[in-house]
Every structure is written in C-alpha cells, then in structure tokens.
Amino acid sequence: MLRRLLLLPPLLLAASVLVFALPRLTGADTVRTVLRARTASAVPDPAAEARVAAEFGLDGSWPEQYLRWLGAAARGDLGYSFVTRTPVAPQLGDALQVSALLAALALVLAAALGIPAGVYAARRPGGWLDRFVTGAGVAGVSVPEFVLAPVLVLLFAVHAGALPAIGWGSPSHVVLPVLTLAVYPAALAGQLVRAETIAVLGSPHVRTARAKGLTPHRVLWWHAARLSTTSVLALSGMFVSGLIGGSVVVEVVFGIPGLGRLLYDAVLAQDLPVVQAGVLAVVAIALVAGVLSEVAQRALDPVPE
Known part of the structure; x- marks a missing residue:
C-alpha cells in the first residue's frame, strides 16, 4: 500500500501535464475565444489580446504557463473562468x-x-x-x-x-x-x-x-x-x-x-x-x-x- 501511495504524486503530475497540454494541442486560440465572447469584433485588437493574455496567465511560453498554473493549483487557486470571470x-x-x-x-x-x-x-x-x-x-x-x-x-x-x-x-x-x-x-x-x-x-x-x-x-x-x-x-x-x-x-x-x-x-x-x-x-x-x-x-x- 505504501508503494501504491508513493506512486500517486508522480501519476498526478503526469496527469496535470496531459490536462494542460491536450487542449492547447487542438490548435484553438484561447485568447481570441475569450475576446469573441466579450466583443462582437471579428478581428480582435492586438492590445486587447495582450490584456486578456496577461489577465488569464496566457502570456509566455507553454512551460512558463504550465509552471504558473501548477503552482497556483497547488495552492488551491484554479484560476478564473473565461466566461463568468469568477474563481x-x-x-x-x-x-x-x-x-x-x-x-x-x-x-x-x-x-x-x-x-x-x-x-x-x-x-x-x-x-x-x-x-x-x-x-x-x-x-x-x-x-x-x-x-x-x-x-x-x-x-x-x-x-x-x-x-x-x-x-x-x-x-x-x-x-x-x-x-x-x-x-x-x-x-x-x-x-x-x-x-x-x-x-x-x-x-x-x-x-x-x-x-x-x-x-x-x-x-x-x-x-x-x-x-x-x-x-x-x-x-x-x-x-x-x-x-x-x-x-x-x-x-x-x-x-x-x-x-x-x-x-x-x-x-x-x-x-x-x-x-x-x-x-x-x-x-x-x-x-x-x-x-x-x-x-x-x-x-x-x-x-x-
């Protein structure tokens, strides 16, 4: 049982990598998705894209985003909803x-x-x-x-x-x-x-x-x-x-x-x-x-x- 329990942390870590990576591998532009939900503009403004990326932690490379997300999740902070803007x-x-x-x-x-x-x-x-x-x-x-x-x-x-x-x-x-x-x-x-x-x-x-x-x-x-x-x-x-x-x-x-x-x-x-x-x-x-x-x-x- 101790051996099984010791396997839980690395398995959860591997699962977190997959959970983080798979949505991004679909090719969807998350920033533009958020902006399209907020505005009716078909071509979002670059400044608005930068603001949304900074707001939701989507700026920086994927490893940086993952480490930022993982550290926040370890503290119980799972981020904010793109739709409701609530925790x-x-x-x-x-x-x-x-x-x-x-x-x-x-x-x-x-x-x-x-x-x-x-x-x-x-x-x-x-x-x-x-x-x-x-x-x-x-x-x-x-x-x-x-x-x-x-x-x-x-x-x-x-x-x-x-x-x-x-x-x-x-x-x-x-x-x-x-x-x-x-x-x-x-x-x-x-x-x-x-x-x-x-x-x-x-x-x-x-x-x-x-x-x-x-x-x-x-x-x-x-x-x-x-x-x-x-x-x-x-x-x-x-x-x-x-x-x-x-x-x-x-x-x-x-x-x-x-x-x-x-x-x-x-x-x-x-x-x-x-x-x-x-x-x-x-x-x-x-x-x-x-x-x-x-x-x-x-x-x-x-x-x-």
Whole structure:
C-alpha cells in the first residue's frame, strides 16, 4: 500500500501535464475565444489580446504557463473562468459536492441490489432466480444511460407524475438520477458476484465449513459471499471515478448542477480553466479511489507476501 501511495504524486503530475497540454494541442486560440465572447469584433485588437493574455496567465511560453498554473493549483487557486470571470475553485467545489452525493447514493443502491442478487442467484445455478438475475444483468449492462434516463422520465415523471423530471434541491429530485446511475454498476456487480460465488461454493474451505455443521446461510454469506465481493471492490474505484466524472448525460438530462454538467457547459463555451480543473479533479479521484478499493479488497481477502 505504501508503494501504491508513493506512486500517486508522480501519476498526478503526469496527469496535470496531459490536462494542460491536450487542449492547447487542438490548435484553438484561447485568447481570441475569450475576446469573441466579450466583443462582437471579428478581428480582435492586438492590445486587447495582450490584456486578456496577461489577465488569464496566457502570456509566455507553454512551460512558463504550465509552471504558473501548477503552482497556483497547488495552492488551491484554479484560476478564473473565461466566461463568468469568477474563481473556478468554488464552482468546482459546489459541483463536486453534488456529484459526490449522487455517486455515493448510486453506489449504495447498486451494492444493495447487485450483491444480494448475485449471491442468492449462485445458490441454485440454472434456477428461476438465477435466470432472472442473469437476464436483468445483461439488460442493465446493455442499456446506456442516455436511453435509460429519458425512459425513466417518461414513465415516472410524465405518465405517472410521481417524480420531478428535472431540477435539484429536494429528495424527490434525487430518485431518478440515482436510479439511472445505479443500474449499470448493480447489473455488473450482480454478474460478478454470481460468478465468483459459484466458484467459491465449490472450493475446499466451503466444503469443510459445511462438514463442520455450519448453517447454509452462514456458509453462503460468511465463507462464500465475503470472498466473492472482492471482485466488486476491485472495480469500485472505476465505478467511483466513472460516476463522478462520467455522469454528464444524467446531469444534463435531469438538470443537475454537478461536475458532469459543469464540464459539459465548459467544453461548449471553451472555458479552459474550468475544463482543466474538472478533468484534473476526476483523475485525482480515480487514482485515490483505486488505491482505497485495493485496501478494502486486501482487508477482505488478505494475500500473504
């Protein structure tokens, strides 16, 4: 774990280089983009270009700009938005709180649905519950979020009128987005846990537990399910980063002011500081979540050195 933790700083540094360089490699003129948003002039004045470049730290060579940006980011200063001219850090913090809440609720719901379904389906492979869980898992993995979200809005908001279609601020606004985000990880977790539990149930230590007279419930959950969930924990870091950074469709469809929506709007507006800060935050969360998921996996299934 210490070796993994020591890898985080250089990985984050490499990610910061890519995040800084990739937008500039597209060939877009950031200074002119800002000026076109502020004025209607097709040919910006050179003096105005120089003022904007100095205002946003876009003067100087790329290495100078990168070191200036990295030093400010290390102090918590993520710059100012090209569009709103407000600090990026508060915008990013507010958006991360919303996305983190959605991701946490979606992961809890996915675990509550997928893990028990996979465990109980593995008790009788080929039975009716196993066939149902397998079919539901295939459907859940196959249906993309941009299809599922409008369908849920149509069913529960338009026809039933039970839940709001868009907005943020009340518990009822959370239900449809969380359900949309939870379907894929729940389906994948159910399939993984089912396959792992079937394999573990045939292992020698489970047969020994049964021979000792332990109850079927204790054998299933303590000796089989505990080990079969390690595969889900191994992917939990990917789930976390995917839910926080990849929920663009869900947040746009439901009008949620999270990180996905912030990045979507920033890309459309070519708001470079917001894009850089958002992508770097997603990368950092993915790296940290990967290390934490490995710690949890080792806690459940220790591997001797």
